[in-house]
Amino acid sequence: MEEKITGSEILIRALADNGVDCVFGYPGGQIMPVYDKIYENEQGVFHYLARHEQGAIHAAEGYARATGRTGVVITTSGPGAMNLLTGLADALMDSTPIVAISGQVGSAMLGKDAFQESDVISSVLPVTKWALQVRRPEDIAPALSRAFYIANSGRPGPVVIDLARDAQVGTAVYEKQTIPFIRSYNSNPEPEKEAIEEAARLINDSKRPLVLAGHGIMISGAEKVLADLVEKGELPVGTTMLGLSSIPSDHPQYVGMLGMHGNLGPNINTNHADVILAVGMRFDDRVTGDIKKYAPNAKIIHIDIDESEFDKMIKCDIHLHSDARKTLEYLLPLIERKSRKDWRASFDVHRLVEEEQVMARELACEAPNGKMLMGGVVRKVCEAFGNDAVIVTDVGQNQMFAVKYSKFNKSRSLISSGGLGTMGFGLPAAIGAKIGEPNREVVLFCGDGGLQMTIEELGMIMEYGVGVKIVLLNNNFLGNVRQWQHLFFKSRYSSTPMVNPDFKMLAAAYGIKGADVACAAELDAAIEEMRKCEGAYLLNVNIDETDMVFPMTPGGNGVDEILLNESEYYKPV
Amino acid sequence: MEEQLFTIAVFTENRVSLLHQISMIFSRRCLNIESLTVSACSIEGVHKFTITCRSNRPMMEHVIKQIEKRIDVIKAFLYTDDEILFQEVALYKVPTDNVVNMNIEEIVRKHGARVLEIHPDYTVFEKTGHTHEIKELYDHLKPFGIRQFVRSGRVAVTRSSRELVDEFLEQRSKCILD
Numbered sequence: 102m103e104e105k106i107t108g109s110e111i112l113i114r115a116l117a118d119n120g121v122d123c124v125f126g127y128p129g130g131q132i133m134p135v136y137d138k139i140y141e142n143e144q145g146v147f148h149y150l151a152r153h154e155q156g157a158i159h160a161a162e163g164y165a166r167a168t169g170r171t172g173v174v175i176t177t178s179g180p181g182a183m184n185l186l187t188g189l190a191d192a193l194m195d196s197t198p199i200v201a202i203s204g205q206v207g208s209a210m211l212g213k214d215a216f217q218e219s220d221v222i223s224s225v226l227p228v229t230k231w232a233l234q235v236r237r238p239e240d241i242a243p244a245l246s247r248a249f250y251i252a253n254s255g256r257p258g259p260v261v262i263d264l265a266r267d268a269q270v271g272t273a274v275y276e277k278q279t280i281p282f283i284r285s286y287n288s289n290p291e292p293e294k295e296a297i298e299e300a301a302r303l304i305n306d307s308k309r310p311l312v313l314a315g316h317g318i319m320i321s322g323a324e325k326v327l328a329d330l331v332e333k334g335e336l337p338v339g340t341t342m343l344g345l346s347s348i349p350s351d352h353p354q355y356v357g358m359l360g361m362h363g364n365l366g367p368n369i370n371t372n373h374a375d376v377i378l379a380v381g382m383r384f385d386d387r388v389t390g391d392i393k394k395y396a397p398n399a400k401i402i403h404i405d406i407d408e409s410e411f412d413k414m415i416k417c418d419i420h421l422h423s424d425a426r427k428t429l430e431y432l433l434p435l436i437e438r439k440s441r442k443d444w445r446a447s448f449d450v451h452r453l454v455e456e457e458q459v460m461a462r463e464l465a466c467e468a469p470n471g472k473m474l475m476g477g478v479v480r481k482v483c484e485a486f487g488n489d490a491v492i493v494t495d496v497g498q499n500q501m502f503a504v505k506y507s508k509f510n511k512s513r514s515l516i517s518s519g520g521l522g523t524m525g526f527g528l529p530a531a532i533g534a535k536i537g538e539p540n541r542e543v544v545l546f547c548g549d550g551g552l553q554m555t556i557e558e559l560g561m562i563m564e565y566g567v568g569v570k571i572v573l574l575n576n577n578f579l580g581n582v583r584q585w586q587h588l589f590f591k592s593r594y595s596s597t598p599m600v601n602p603d604f605k606m607l608a609a610a611y612g613i614k615g616a617d618v619a620c621a622a623e624l625d626a627a628i629e630e631m632r633k634c635e636g637a638y639l640l641n642v643n644i645d646e647t648d649m650v651f652p653m654t655p656g657g658n659g660v661d662e663i664l665l666n667e668s669e670y671y672k673p674v
Numbered sequence: 675m676e677e678q679l680f681t682i683a684v685f686t687e688n689r690v691s692l693l694h695q696i697s698m699i700f701s702r703r704c705l706n707i708e709s710l711t712v713s714a715c716s717i718e719g720v721h722k723f724t725i726t727c728r729s730n731r732p733m734m735e736h737v738i739k740q741i742e743k744r745i746d747v748i749k750a751f752l753y754t755d756d757e758i759l760f761q762e763v764a765l766y767k768v769p770t771d772n773v774v775n776m777n778i779e780e781i782v783r784k785h786g787a788r789v790l791e792i793h794p795d796y797t798v799f800e801k802t803g804h805t806h807e808i809k810e811l812y813d814h815l816k817p818f819g820i821r822q823f824v825r826s827g828r829v830a831v832t833r834s835s836r837e838l839v840d841e842f843l844e845q846r847s848k849c850i851l852d
Contacts (some may be wrong), residue, residue, distance in 0.1 A: 116812055231745045232691070251745055284846040285687055285748040409739035437817050 105272040108238030109134040112264070114266055115245040115602040117144035121173050123536065124501055125157040126151045127163070127175025130206070132204030133666045134269040139175075149536065149565060152557035154181050156529040158188025158298045159555065162197045163533030166516045167491055167541075169320070171198040171253045172533065178204045179217030181226065182263070187523055187621070189259045190228040193344060194520025196316055198253035199244070200260050207266040208236045221263040230493045231260030240271035246278035254288035256407040257320060290406065292423035292431065299377070300402045300419050301435035304334060307376035309444050311399075313359060313388075316519075317381015317406065318347035323426035324512045327380070328352065330433050335441040337448055339367030341382045343519045346509035350488070356448040360388045361654045362501045365455045365663060366448035368654065370660045373447070374399045376425060381405060381425040384414035385520065394659030404428045433632040451673065458665050459651050462507065467621040467646035475502035478624065478642050482572055485506045485628045490542040490570075491516060493532050495527030495551030497581035499574045503546035525554030532561050544570045546601050549601050552577045559611040568636045571608075571615075576644040577601055584649045588667060608639040615639035675730035679708065681753045681760065681830050682738065684723040685715065685747040685839050691697075696723060699740045705729055709762075710829030715818070717839065720748060726828050749839050760830035764808040765790065766799045766815050767822035773797050776818070785811045794820060 106114075112135055116124070124146060128136040139148045151157035154176045161172030176425055182203035192199045206215040225232050233250045235244045241264070248260040289628055304310055318327055324347055331338045331354040338348055339359045348355050355362030359371070371377070377399040389395045403410070403417040404425055411420045421428045479502050483490065488508040492519040494500040499585025500517070504515060516534055518526040529543035552573055562569060574580075579597040586594050608615040614634055618627045618641065631638040652671065653664045662673045675710050686692045700707055708726040715722035727734065734752050741750040755810065770793060773781075778797070782788055787801040808825055 107793065223694060226691060227702065234690070263680055282842065282850045283745065284850075286745045287846075287849075407743070409743045411735075411738075411739075 103274045105274055107134065107138075107270060107272050108241050108256050108264075108268040109138045109271065111238055111241045111275045112245070112269070113138045113144050113146055113506070114275050115242045115278070116146050116592045119245060119249045120170070121146055122146040122162075123149060124175050125151055125160045125401040125533065126150055126175035127154050127157055127177070127181060129181050129204065131178035131206055131266055131527045132175060132181070132264070132269075134266070135202075135264070136176065136361070148175075149561060151529065152560045153555065154184035155187055155525065156555050156558040156561065158199065158201065159184050159191070159523075159529035160533035160536070160558070160561070161199055161524050162188060162192050162195075162526070163493060163516055163530030164537040165533075166530070167197075167513055167534035168537040169513070170537070171200055171249055174199065174201040176201070176203050177217065177403065178206055178220045182221045183219055186224065186260075186474060187227060187521075189225055189261065191518055191521040191523045191526060193228050193516065194257040195241050196257050196320060197259065198257035200248045200252050200262065202262045202264055203266045205234065205263045211265070216366065221261065221453070225261045229260070229561060230259040230262050231265065233267045234263040234265065237273070238268050238271040241268055241273075242275060242278050242283070245348070246282050247283070247337040250288075251286070289424065292404075292421040292428050293392050296421055297428070297431045298435065301432055302335070302420060302421070303376050303400050304378060304432075304448050305437045305439070307375050308441070309370075309593065310334065310336050310378065310441070311370060311374040312336050312339055313341065313377060313379040313382055315341045315380060315382025316342045316343035317404070317425040318344055319512055321381065321406075321424045321426040321605070323380070323429050324348065326426055326429040326433055330429055330436060333433065333438055333572060334436045335439055336378070336395070337367075337370070337445050337551040339363070341388055341519075342381060342504055342517060345504055345561060346512055349510050350508040357452070358504060360385075361390070362505065362650050362652065364505075364673060365451035365652055368652075368663060369447055369451050369661045369671075371396050372398065372659070377401045379403045380429065383407075383410045389414060390654050390658050390660040390662070392628070396660075442478035454671070455652065456538055463502075466624065468648065471620050472643050472645035473618070473621050473646070474648050475499065475623065475644055476506040477560070477621075478572065478574060478644070479503050479506035481624060482544060482546075483653050485632050486542050486544060490514070490544045493517070493527055493531035493534055493543060493545045495545070495547035495581070496522045496524045497548050497551060498584065498648070499548040499551070499580070501581075502574070505650075524551040525552055527551055528555050528571070531560070531571070532558060532567050534618060535567050535569050536565070542570065543568075544572060546572050546574060548580055549573060549575045549577060549599055549604070552604075556607070558607065559613060562613060563611040566636055570631055571637070573604055573639060573641045574644045575601070575604065575641055576620075576646040576648065578646045579616070580648070583646065587649070588655070594637065604641045612672050613637045613639055615641060617641045617643070619643050645662060675732065677728055677730055678754065679726055679728050680731075680734045681727040681743075681752060681755070681758055681828060682708070682723075682727065683830065684701060684725065684741055684750045685717075685719050685724065685748040686720050687748065688714070688719055689746050692721070692746060693723075695744045696725075698743055699737055700727065703733070703737070705733070705737070709742065711827035712827050717843065720839070724828055724830055732814070749842055751832075751838070753830070757834075758830040758832055760828050761802050762808060762826050762828055764801045764811070764823065764825040766801070766811065766820055767796050768795045768815055768818050768820055770795060772818040781814065785814065787811060802842070
């Protein structure tokens with residue numbers, strides 16, 4: 102019989118056997134036996150010490166989103182586990198594979214208000230795909246195997262393993278687990294053949310088809326078949342925010358981003374399309390606007406691996422319940438080669454209006470008061486990195502300008518908190534992304550508000566030399582709320598102006614180089630300096646606080662009722 | 675939209691936290707569960723939740739999908755009353771002195787109830803039936819002073835000839851062999 106080892110050692114060996122080479126975490130009382138094994142580091146699982154558990158889980162999310170591999174977080178019980186909640190909710194919304202392991206008090210003390218005890222499972226169930234408390238060492242390996250399988254199959258999501266102290270210190274024989282079969286969970290459903298054929302017939306008969314590509318394209322690895330499909334049928338394709346970079350920005354069939362702050366072309370033409378093929382996206386309310394006015398002329402085909410998404414927001418005509426790549430591969434041979442040049446050209450009419458009436462001003466980069474405009478800064482930074490960088494954003498105006506003015510050559514190049522809209526996501530997510538993809542440049546665009554929510558993670562950059570380029574679009578305001586206050590609350594700027602620290606000095610305190618950019622004339626040289634810098638860098642850019650994100654579809658409007666500026670609706674000719 | 679009473683049957687693995695996982699789907703949407711019965715079912719290791727809830731059909735269909743999305747849920751079904759056979763059980767505890775002058779046999783016969791226990795202090799009747807039948811007996815006994823009354827949640831079986839959970843599990847067990 103094999104030797105018995107402690108549950109803590111089983112955990113580390115099982116992590117290694119599940120392909121984990123790094124974890125993000127923060128130690129504490131009820132996870133110390135596990136950290137004692139991390140100290141030995143015999144299994145090659147490297148631990149990155151965050152400065153806050155929320156930073157740890159966002160870093161794991163950034164790692165997972167950049168690589169497609171499962172991000173792992175380890176925390177202690179009570180406050181450690183509770184600090185994961187925001188990240189878990191974020192990962193659930195954005196289909197991000199996470200395995201979070203929280204220490205827990207000994208099972209004899211459970212439910213007795215022990216020091217640093219909290220009811221982790223009950224707390225995390227609404228924000229996880231699955232959660233389990235483990236009390237016996239022999240249950241650790243099967244639980245972990247199941248956790249990794251659930252987290253990164255089907256529609257990925259976060260999983261929590263709550264590890265009672267007994268399980269960590271007790272002993273058992275470790276046996277490597279194979280990926281389990283879970284009878285109640287079908288992670289790889291097959292689409293119905295008849296539905297595929299019907300979908301192909303609809304697309305082939307369509308004069309004005311529109312493909313809506315979501316995050317599912319990248320999760321399933323469907324980038325190539327998506328490109329093949331839209332080229333073969335000359336199908337225009339727009340993406341959701343999380344679908345950005347699933348097709349290159351300069352692809353001839355790419356027509357822009359959907360949604361509240363998306364591009365005019367795909368939003369306007371959503372309501373002219375006769376067939377919509379929605380792939381791995383969930384008709385988020387930011388994408389659809391008023392659902393009663395959404396796509397009135399279209400038959401809608403919805404491909405999703407999550408059956409609960411069907412008809413949740415928008416009633417669809419065909420449901421294809423399967424992985425995006427597999428389904429598109431079935432569809433591709435059935436799609437007829439067709440020319441749809443007039444339809445494709447109709448998007449360019451809207452694009453030209455947007456370029457002239459919205460983007461030109463932003464790209465000029467300079468506001469009348471000498472400060473800079475976010476769109477132009479984003480474009481210059483992206484181009485400096487050859488449009489090849491992984492773009493990470495925080496949440497707010499910085500995010501909207503980053504996603505609208507960046508261009509993407511490669512897949513998995515946009516990491517942003519979409520569904521939950523978590524301020525403070527950006528910095529730790531960028532760190533995790535750079536750790537996961539050390540050979541790619543990682544550029545974070547953030548605002549002064551969001552950066553300060555998790556600014557303690559500059560410590561992770563310092564400790565591990567993570568070469569993240571931080572572009573702080575600093576307007577000394579909570580800009581997005583300010584924009585809404587300006588438009589809808591009579592410019593009453595309640596709690597949105599910010600008195601800020603000297604960010605360059607703050608970065609310097611962490612040994613991070615940086616520069617303040619006061620005006621547009623200094624910008625190009627400063628970006629070049631940042632680009633040449635080997636390690637991390639913080640560019641503190643002086644942004645005009647009156648800068649606003651347009652086009653904009655205010656809440657309650659239809660997808661084609663779009664503001665070009667604060668007073669003028671777009672009226673297509 | 676028209677509201678009506680729906681019966682939801684959920685088949686799950688026998689694990690801790692399933693009740694929480696199911697109930698949170700209702701509470702998130704501010705849906706009130708009218709009744710809930712949970713027990714092991716005829717399939718070994720499988721538990722059955724029978725839930726009644728008053729709402730509209732689109733909401734209930736949405737809820738069913740959200741319940742099925744939970745990893746350890748095997749299947750969930752939505753029924754209206756015409757699709758199922760259903761019953762509740764009720765117990766009525768009445769002071770024996772107050773019923774001693776009544777014809778107990780008549781009560782039992784008329785309401786299809788039975789006497790569970792006759793004690794010098796109290797008598798307990800048991801009745802199985804639909805909600806309104808249980809209410810009728812309650813109203814009948816009320817003048818005699820009901821000391822305790824309790825009614826179970828609904829239990830239900832389908833009127834279908836097919837057993838969809840068995841079929842599903844059989845189909846899934848074939849997948850493991852592939």
